[in-house]
Amino acid sequence: MTSNRARVLLAAVLLAVGLVGCSNRTPATPDATRTPEAGIGQVTTAPDGAQEITIETGDDYVFTPDTFTVAPGQVRLTVTNTATQLTHNFMFTTGAGPVDITEQIPLLAPGQSETIEFTVTEPGDYPFECTFHTALGQVGTMVVSGSAAPTTAGG
Numbered sequence: 074m075t076s077n078r079a080r081v082l083l084a085a086v087l088l089a090v091g092l093v094g095c096s097n098r099t100p101a102t103p104d105a106t107r108t109p110e111a112g113i114g115q116v117t118t119a120p121d122g123a124q125e126i127t128i129e130t131g132d133d134y135v136f137t138p139d140t141f142t143v144a145p146g147q148v149r150l151t152v153t154n155t156a157t158q159l160t161h162n163f164m165f166t167t168g169a170g171p172v173d174i175t176e177q178i179p180l181l182a183p184g185q186s187e188t189i190e191f192t193v194t195e196p197g198d199y200p201f202e203c204t205f206h207t208a209l210g211q212v213g214t215m216v217v218s219g220s221a222a223p224t225t226a227g228g
């Protein structure tokens with residue numbers, strides 16, 4: 074013996090539930106962590122024989138990656154600043170490596186990308202830093218390891 078009134082009420086409740094169920098879907102939000110673009114930190118060999126590598130820095134105080142390894146020879150290093158706020162730079166720490174590398178990027182504004190080129194012969198660890206943020210731990214190491222690629226005649 075359901076009354077008309079009860080039936081109307083039931084319909085209204087079902088309608089309300091249906092609306093809420095449809096409209097309140099939360100989209101999957103991506104993580105806020107900065108992931109480097111493809112190819113970042115990978116050493117490749119250019120047609121002219123130079124070893125090419127790109128590292129990144131952003132609105133934080135890290136180089137990504139902060140360590141990379143090259144063989145003795147020519148190195149073409151690109152530093153990309155993906156930041157919207159922070160200005161960085163890139164310098165090899167004087168006196169810290171087996172040999173001083175004087176090539177540097179004195180200023181890297183937000184969104185800028187600069188490339189330096191140099192030749193390394195002595196194997197070992199070559200520490201580098203962003204001198205603006207050394208105290209905040211923005212440092213890294215280029216490792217020179219192994220023997221030079223094809224050009225070495227042996228001996």
Ligand SMILES: [Cu+2]
Nearest residue numbers: 161203205206
């Ligand atoms: Cu910096």
